[in-house]
Amino acid sequence: MQTFRMNASFLPAFMEALKRWGTLVAPVERGAGTYVLQAIDDVSLARPDALRTILPFKKLLLKPRFAMLERRDGGRTEEVFDNDMGPIVYFGAHACDIHALEILDLIYMTDYVDPYYRRNRERLTVVGYGCMPDEYCFCESLGTETVERGFDVFLTPLGDRFLVTVCSARGDDIVRANPELFEPASRADTRDYLKRLQEREQSFSLAMDVTDLPYVLELKREDPVWDEVGKKCLCCGSCSMVCPTCACFNVVDERPELGRAVRARTWDACLYRDYATVAGGHNFRADRADRVRNRYYHKQEAFVREFGKPSCVGCGRCIENCPTGINVVEVFKYVRGEL
């Protein structure tokens, strides 16, 4: 890892320079204080301060829906490259996003490697950007408020300058290609960085106790709280759609036109009714309560047992986006009997 400083006024120039590594994608305002990740040409549109975009960066790796295979009548089944997005520079990744990216890597790059994911992943350049939490953020509770790997370059704003952390050879390439933008970090920079870190730590308003959570959850499997949440949940799946680590998908076969068959893949969510239905109509999670519980358990229990850490990064997207106001942190407080 290397550390530099960059003058804040160089940011546009830096972003322009990033375009060499791929399509520049950054948060852009969609209205009413909401943001979306979007390819931009005009760098002044970027809002890296934005805490959350409606859909997380996972859409840059796997489209909500894409064709995997195709077969023309009489021909062979072939792989199609509908999902390939070319080299992308993802500008404005926060610490939690980078942690989420690592979780997606665990899912898609272990055992059988998903080629659709991999092709985009290998061409993804991640440029992080330091943030300040709002009332929905609880990354600190999950230990994802800082990152030490998984990005190429990370900018931490320090007023009139940035502390620039470089964490990959590609990041190093970027710095070396633009020497005029960077200078060595000074002691003052380090001091301010630590000050900012402290300030940031103090600005979290939402927190959740994850001590021994997997086991607590195991004990609370039959708790009535799940029925309560099940009654309230619309099973609209918004929480999964916006979640940076929810990565389930469904496969559909269709014939969009004469003589052409396509096997497409769409994001799916365990909250949808048919998710666990098998032939014969048996549904392993027929009740809404079972499905909601499954989502929480998979994130905080199952994933921990499988990969040693939860698959929730505390970004607060599901809290912000649940129309009926279900709040993970509250749910877990209930589970622990704190509410």
Place this chain on the structure above:
Amino acid sequence: MAKSKPKVGIFGLTGCAGDQLQILNCEDQLIPLARQMDIVDWVMASSRNDHTCRLDIAFVEGVVATERDLESLKEIRARTKTLVALGTCAVWGGLPAMHNEIPREVLQREVYHSSPLHFLDTVEALPPTHFVPFEITLPGCPIERHEFLRVAHALLAGAMPEFHMLPVCWECKAKENLCRVVYFQEVCAGAMTRGGCGARCPSHAVACAGCRGPLEEPNYDANITMFADRGISWVEIARKMSQFSAPVWIKQGLEKEVRHERRR
């Protein structure tokens, strides 16, 4: 797998003809598609029709609003192997089955937690699915072209079409719209409604009216409560919910409580 061309019929009962029009609106694929089948009975598009032969596939749009509709529906069913209900009217009853009393009933149920629901007996028009079984139901007011094409092409290939049953919210999120409920405190039927329209309405900054009818087991109560909790008046909720398929939602929500008799 080679077969002779399937015999196809396209029928409209009482309705706005929107679904048949959507078939005609598949301009690019219409002629090649028509070549793959033998459309023997389609009054809206042809003046020479065979009203009696056996049909491999038939599409039916509209509601049953007259005795004559019911008779034709039964005849169509009797001569058809794979019957497809086209449009919300045919699947759920749609607007023609809407009734003025419903808002008040919803209100009563929500406010007094009783469910008189006499209105079910006063519904004039009923969906064809109420009278005869259908192999495939394709809702939409009107149907979406791409879905029709998927059904048609699957059937031509001898397969049943596959639909992933997702709420409108799925597509709404996929398009990254601002949620009408979360950001604008509006009554949006998206979470209860079967997707496939590409979240047309929310994508135009208009709340979903539920024109495609409900998903299986929508959480009706939680939706209504959610709107009320957001400070939306019961009158407003009832107004929005009474469009399109609300009668069906109520029936679904209360499935265990109300098992209404067949009308005929």
Place this chain on the structure above:
Amino acid sequence: MSAAGRSIVIPHLGRVEGHGGIFVKVVGGRVHEVNMDIFEGSRYYEALLKGKHFLDVQGVITRVCAICSAGHTVAALAALENALGIGSSPRVFKMRGLLTLGATIESHALHVFALALPDFLGFDSVIAMAEKYPREVTFALKLKQLGNRIQELIGGRAVHPVNTLVGGFGKLPRHRDLEEIRAALAAAQGPLAGFVELAASIEVPDFAARPTVFVALRPHEEGYRFRGSTLCTSRGEEFPVAEYRDVVREFTVEHSHAKHAALASGETYMVGSLARLALWGDRLVGQAREAFQRLFPRGVEENVLTNTWAQLVELVHCLERGQQVCEELLGLPEEEREMQDYRVRAGRGVGAIEVPRGTLIHEYSFDDDGIIESANVITPTAQNLANTERDLRAAVERLLASDVGSESILKLKLEMVARAYDPCISCSVHVTCL
């Protein structure tokens, strides 16, 4: 032919929207009875609207008929906005105009090429016609698609628009999309001119010609337009649309689920493309003017079978006018959304528009809470039905006198008359009184 009389029955009229038939009874060589039998089920939309909020009107009323859904939308919104006492901004007015043009292109292309032309060229359907005229049919479908693209861009959906709201639009089109539409409209002009030539070479029979009163709206501005607020007849009378009830008498007839209409004088009349051309054809400019002169060298004659050609002329007009409207919209700054603020108050309003099949009138009144107290919709097909029956009668009489040949030819000719009106039966039956 037996003296006891014979009936000519066309049980189910093909290639029209909705369900209707023709019944003719001839006794002793004299035509005794001619009925357009409408057996489409009634859906009571006007009654349904009572007690609903005015904001729900559009969603309900478009379901009267898919083909005319854009027309119903624009008429309903105009009526409601009149009742609320708000006008529409220039952009909203233009966008609704473009929506109407798109709908007209779609509807006329469908009728001219897919429903009527097979008659003139001797086919049962456009699908059959496609075998012999693949290029023509492909173009016709492209044209129809263009109409749909416009409706989709402005209305959010080709059928039953969702983007159109009281007071404005949910989402405004991007300039990029408008430019694309403009280019597509321009590109369609050349091939369409070819069709005008093809049509000019086809002889239109005159077996249904008969003196006819034409009715259409006076365009809101100088030029050939589809919106206005004055009803004009080909006999020189003029009435404000708000007073339509004094002009148009609607009455029920036993053989039909649809109401019939006549002028106060008792005369039946025709609305639609031919009527519009008869009244305002001299206002056409550019290629539309040329097409008009080419297809109607002697001016508009009182022969309904030429209505299809009138639609063709209007198609040419819509392509040209559409480009102009795009141009005007492109002159405005690109924005996300446009909505007018308004206060809900009691009111009554009438809105009228020329839809592909003729004059469409909507009227609503609502109370202080915006709850609809009464609704009335007068559709073009309902207005045309009585006139259609008279044309059919004239046609039967003439055809019987001039030994037409087999009964099937006779039937085909009668169907042609009915189809020439491009009847929209769904529209016509929305309203049987409760």
Place this chain on the structure above:
Amino acid sequence: MSVVIPKPFVPRGGPRELATGPNPYLPAPARIMRAADLVPDVRLFELRFTDSTLADSFTFRPGQFVELSVEGVGEGPFSLPSSPTRRGVFQLGIRRAGKLTDFLFNYLSEGDEVGIRGPLGNGFPVERLEGSDLMLVAGGLGMVPLRGLLQYVVDLRERFGRVMLLYGSRNPDAVLFREELESLARRGDVELHLSVDATQGKPWSGRVGVVTELLDEVVCDVPSTYAVACGPPVFYKFMLEKLVAMGFGRDRIFLSLERRMECGIGKCGHCAVGYTFTCLHGPVFSYWDAMNLPELIYT
């Protein structure tokens, strides 16, 4: 941000590849060599990869499955009822259950091609079973994967001790591989115990009743026996209780489970139960593992 040298990303267990190709979603074409109804609504398909190298090298473990697909129609997981000891071709026993299977039954026959991905899943722990007695318990379609194991055992007969097969069907017409099983029994390779829920007036010499009752018929040396069970969800509940009551250690009972699967390689999430993917870490589990996974056995 503490300064740590980034660890290079190392996939768990290293990248794996399917026999059918580097893109694990891309099926390899296979030809239907034979298709014959085992019973009404269950058909045995014999398949061979059209690529002859693949066809000859293709091998798997009993208890593994493949994904069979017809593009534009659907894809589904199916157990392999044949044994890897018989090379060149493999079999699938398929029940008509919906879109894909209807299509297979209605339109595909000898000579047609389908797509195959695999082999998938862990399969039965045959090495562990060697040297022991085996009690195979099947209910209904659960006979399909067990037939693969049985064929394997029969081909390597000397490696195994006693082999008991307890197999329950709905009625005499629904017994899969009946002749074959009976001939194996006559040869003395297996001890066969059959039961049906009801005879429905058909001739039947076996037991009438639920399959668990068959356990009363056999006497075995529990400590030196492994039980392998496969059947529909309801089957497990009673079967497992009874096996445990007989003294089987929970880690000496193996089951093969069914779940909704869209990918078969642990990506789509559908078959995830607790921390395991049924497709990747299963479908074969010891009862002990299954017990500790909530929802895995549906009661």
